[in-house]
Amino acid sequence: MNTSTNLQGLPGVFEEEVSPEGKLRVSFGPQHPGSGHMRIILTINGDIVEDAIPDVGYVHRGVEKMCEYKTYIQNIPHIERPAIHDSAGTTLPYILATEKLLDLSEKVPERAQYIRMLLAEMNRMINHFYFLGILGIFMGHSTVTTWGMGDRELLIETAAMMTGARVTFSFIVPGGVRTDTPHGFEERLLKSCDYLESRVKTYKDYLLENPFARMRMENVGIIKKEDAIAFGLAGPTLRGSGVKSDVRKDEPYLLYDTVEFDVPSYPEGDAMARTKVHIEEIQQSIAIIRQVVGKMKPGPVKIPLRGQIRGKIGDAYARVEGARGMNSYYIISDGQVYPYRVRVNTADSRNLAIMRRVLQGVRVADVPVVHWSLDYWPVAADR
Amino acid sequence: MKITEFVKGFMISVNTGIQHLFRKRMTTMYPETQNYPTLDMYAYDPRKGIAVSGWRGRHYLDMTKCTGCQLCYIACENISEAIEMVPLPETNYPQNKKKIFPAVDYGRCVFCGFCVDACPFYALYMTPVAELSEYDRNDLYYSPYELSKPPAVNPTPRAKEKIDIKRGVYDER
Amino acid sequence: MKDEDLLRILKDSLSAYSPVKVDKNRIKISLQAETLHDVAEKIFSIGFNYLHTICATDYPDKQEFELNYIVGSMDDDKRNNIIMLVTRIPKSNPSLRTVSDVWKAAKLEEREEFEMLGVNFLGNDELQKLYLPEDWNEIPPLLKEYKLKRWVDEERNRHGLVIEKVEHEH
Numbered sequence: 001m002n003t004s005t006n007l008q009g010l011p012g013v014f015e016e017e018v019s020p021e022g023k024l025r026v027s028f029g030p031q032h033p034g035s036g037h038m039r040i041i042l043t044i045n046g047d048i049v050e051d052a053i054p055d056v057g058y059v060h061r062g063v064e065k066m067c068e069y070k071t072y073i074q075n076i077p078h079i080e081r082p083a084i085h086d087s088a089g090t091t092l093p094y095i096l097a098t099e100k101l102l103d104l105s106e107k108v109p110e111r112a113q114y115i116r117m118l119l120a121e122m123n124r125m126i127n128h129f130y131f132l133g134i135l136g137i138f139m140g141h142s143t144v145t146t147w148g149m150g151d152r153e154l155l156i157e158t159a160a161m162m163t164g165a166r167v168t169f170s171f172i173v174p175g176g177v178r179t180d181t182p183h184g185f186e187e188r189l190l191k192s193c194d195y196l197e198s199r200v201k202t203y204k205d206y207l208l209e210n211p212f213a214r215m216r217m218e219n220v221g222i223i224k225k226e227d228a229i230a231f232g233l234a235g236p237t238l239r240g241s242g243v244k245s246d247v248r249k250d251e252p253y254l255l256y257d258t259v260e261f262d263v264p265s266y267p268e269g270d271a272m273a274r275t276k277v278h279i280e281e282i283q284q285s286i287a288i289i290r291q292v293v294g295k296m297k298p299g300p301v302k303i304p305l306r307g308q309i310r311g312k313i314g315d316a317y318a319r320v321e322g323a324r325g326m327n328s329y330y331i332i333s334d335g336q337v338y339p340y341r342v343r344v345n346t347a348d349s350r351n352l353a354i355m356r357r358v359l360q361g362v363r364v365a366d367v368p369v370v371h372w373s374l375d376y377w378p379v380a381a382d383r
Numbered sequence: 384m385k386i387t388e389f390v391k392g393f394m395i396s397v398n399t400g401i402q403h404l405f406r407k408r409m410t411t412m413y414p415e416t417q418n419y420p421t422l423d424m425y426a427y428d429p430r431k432g433i434a435v436s437g438w439r440g441r442h443y444l445d446m447t448k449c450t451g452c453q454l455c456y457i458a459c460e461n462i463s464e465a466i467e468m469v470p471l472p473e474t475n476y477p478q479n480k481k482k483i484f485p486a487v488d489y490g491r492c493v494f495c496g497f498c499v500d501a502c503p504f505y506a507l508y509m510t511p512v513a514e515l516s517e518y519d520r521n522d523l524y525y526s527p528y529e530l531s532k533p534p535a536v537n538p539t540p541r542a543k544e545k546i547d548i549k550r551g552v553y554d555e556r
Numbered sequence: 557m558k559d560e561d562l563l564r565i566l567k568d569s570l571s572a573y574s575p576v577k578v579d580k581n582r583i584k585i586s587l588q589a590e591t592l593h594d595v596a597e598k599i600f601s602i603g604f605n606y607l608h609t610i611c612a613t614d615y616p617d618k619q620e621f622e623l624n625y626i627v628g629s630m631d632d633d634k635r636n637n638i639i640m641l642v643t644r645i646p647k648s649n650p651s652l653r654t655v656s657d658v659w660k661a662a663k664l665e666e667r668e669e670f671e672m673l674g675v676n677f678l679g680n681d682e683l684q685k686l687y688l689p690e691d692w693n694e695i696p697p698l699l700k701e702y703k704l705k706r707w708v709d710e711e712r713n714r715h716g717l718v719i720e721k722v723e724h725e726h
Contacts, residue, residue: 057687062697064672064698069704070462071461077495153409160420164421164425164436168493168495178433182423194546194548195548202399206396206399206400209391210395211393229606230605230659231660232608232661243630250635250636316579319608328626340613341611341613345609350661353663382687383687
């Protein structure tokens with residue numbers, strides 16, 4: 001069995017073929033609803049996947065190059081577009097790195113930091129409900145699909161109340177956030193949290209206890225702890241392999257050191273463990289939101305920045321725990337109004353590294369479940 | 384998996400499903416009810432440097448305040464290039480000597496609202512009107528006159544949303 | 557681990573390379589390209605087993621590439637620390653030894669930097685296209701020579717305002 005991380009060996013024009021030993025090579029995607037904007041070239045022997053080569057790049061849009069041609073503010077709308085499920089978690093490290101270059105890190109008002117935390121946690125829940133929804137599609141469990149999408153809608157509308165947009169918020173800017181919370185926002189957010197907490201139990205009963213869902217997810221796509229670290233995996237995929245790592249705890253940014261929460265992790269490393277991590281994280285996000293709303297005091301939410309922003313000459317590296325794992329930005333500035341170089345490092349592109357290895361040996365019917373449980377979103381990975 | 388575990392898990396999940404038969408329907412019946420999260424306009428206060436939260440839909444241009452300074456155009460030119468400055472020689476506003484006003488192409492606009500943040504004269508806002516679909520792409524180009532029409536008041540009342548742990552999220556009719 | 561403690565450990569094992577604290581939790585080590593692999597193995601043995609990213613940057617006026625290896629750790633006491641290994645290689649011979657035998661995650665990162673900037677990582681057996689289309693025939697796109705068609709440098713540093721001609725009829 002080939003266990004290298006090599007993704008290559010791609011034919012220019014793909015043709016399905018049967019080898020003399022009876023192995024069939026099929027293209028899984030890129031239009032397949034289970035594969036996203038990518039394809040996996042599967043070599044299957046009977047029902048078992050012998051090799052799976054991910055072919056990525058269908059949605060590469062050159063974010064790193066575009067960043068060099070836009071000002072620090074103009075970069076915000078387009079860097080959050082690759083990851084529409086987690087636009088706050090994708091923008092936040094960029095903003096934190098930019099603030100380091102502007103010497104603003106210490107000056108951001110407390111209320112702005114709390115609002116950023118609220119938005120980041122809401123976005124984490126939005127992503128996790130979406131995860132559960134699509135997991136339902138991939139397992140053929142259509143009830144969970146509609147529930148996940150419906151519960152996500154509640155949070156999206158709450159976020160839209162404050163930010164004015166449903167998924168691409170463009171809300172966090174250098175110096176703070178763009179607006180204060182509107183009238184009735186906290187009330188509705190807490191109400192939604194109460195409701196969603198009751199839903200978490202429903203998901204546990206319906207998805208984690210369900211014997212058919214367990215049969216689909218248990219013991220498939222196992223990632224060992226050593227592999228998870230060596231391949232640099234991130235987020236729920238890493239924690240589902242028994243590594244209790246979370247940037248919010250490891251290197252607290254914003255005011256995460258003032259709130260109490262747990263980092264759920266399971267040692268099994270299979271698709272079920274990763275799903276459990278997602279569901280538990282929803283609970284932890286609700287706990288964080290309740291603490292943050294209790295701590296918020298009236299005050300300024302932004303340092304007004306006049307004129308064009310110019311970073312000081314130097315570099316800055318910032319990382320945050322996005323919904324799908326560690327997102328980080330490395331920005332080099334040459335003192336211009338445009339960044340000199342921006343390196344975007346998303347959790348999705350890190351989780352791609354192990355896809356070939358983890359798909360080897362699973363059954364064809366399990367490929368969608370394993371693929372989705374890896375928390376790999378092609379658009380954010382291709383950048 | 385043991386058979387007892389199987390039966391127990393099966394009963395739990397079926398029971399959860401049955402409980403949902405008695406819940407209200409979550410679906411919003413569009414367009415009879417429109418569930419906008421907010422009906423406020425997104426505005427920016429350049430003196431304080433903070434925006435006022437609201438829904439970022441189509442723009443509203445106050446032609447009596449626009450000075451034709453092109454700052455919205457500059458803010459947009461690297462983001463989506465949706466704003467163009469249009470000369471309107473027939474207008475006669477004292478503050479706008481250059482007689483140019485912004486026009487927005489909604490085929491390109493990404494609704495980020497940074498043009499509103501760039502306006503120092505309280506001339507540009509964003510309204511809760513987001514239903515901008517047209518049959519022709521060119522109809523998505525809004526001239527300054529179209530932008531300066533006040534947004535139509537939403538004729539359908541906003542649905543009263545109820546969030547209830549027992550009965551679910553539903554619209555009260 | 558506090559930065560001072562880590563600096564002490566690093567100075568014991570890597571005394572020749574002068575690690576510098578650049579920011580909270582960020583330690584930078586500037587080194588020659590030939591010694592990069594040794595230093596990578598050394599900091600791996602200290603516990604820095606989690607590669608974040610590799611960032612290559614083009615400096616056309618010096619005719620150099622700067623490579624920045626950003627490495628973190630999954631050891632319980634070093635999770636907040638990040639070490640940046642910075643090295644420069646000439647653009648005329650843009651090649652250096654791969655670190656994918658130290659960190660497996662480096663394989664994909666190196667492949668991306670090879671594709672986007674043309675840096676050749678010796679020993680990495682899969683330096684091929686990843687994100688770019690199969691029929692891409694131009695120079696690597698993240699080089700500064702490669703200009704996006706419209707936004708050339710003259711426009712970048714312009715001072716006057718340019719108003720586009722309006723062709724719409726309204």
